[in-house]
Amino acid sequence: MELRQNLSDNLKVLRQAREATLEGFSLDIGISRSTLQEIEAGKANATLDTVDTIAAHLGVSPLDLLSAGTETPQQIRTILNTMEQFSRLTPEKQELAIKHFQALMAIIGGGEP
Template structure:
């Protein structure tokens, strides 16, 4: 039986094999179970946003490399947020993804480090919250209010939280080299 996440699983497997990574090595680097990764690659498990984020970094690719395909939905969602892809620009040496991100009131979305050299920018449209990024012990915290524009190295763990009763809406731009 092959599920709707089969194309994402196939892309993950192809990228892992291109990089000469074993299933065990990618699972360990992504912090997910080997069985989970195996089921995902085989198309027997639907990918969650957490899992796709977790494997994109160790594979050194932007999120869109794992989920984008003609006819696929341009929206990614989980319990904390919805991200709608507004634009994708692939150029020699870099990929730029532009998303409209909405974080639900009281929710927090943690993201593992993206590929080495990735940079992220956030422009807050409405709502309030906070952005935390960096490695434990050297984390930076930025208050998010309408009009805030922040740029940070996205190749470190980071998290968005909505602290208001209104959802936090922002434009998120991710530039990944490679």
């Protein structure tokens, strides 16, 4: 039961964060709107293939989709927006951003950059 509820919660938050409608997202992943609605409501069991398809369309791993989440919809929107902005950078700027991020994480973690 817990996995079904995790899927329900995560799917709903991620789909809404991407501003995808039930109708549009169901068409994207190739299942009926009513089936998607039942999965989001925690009333239907999704097959592993469906979980894989949903995860791929949301850009997350199936494990993330089935795990208990603690992020709020606003946090998820921020993460998705940051990922989108990062993807627009040139490869050189992406590499520089990664180096700066690694240095920041080393500082936060108490290590040296």
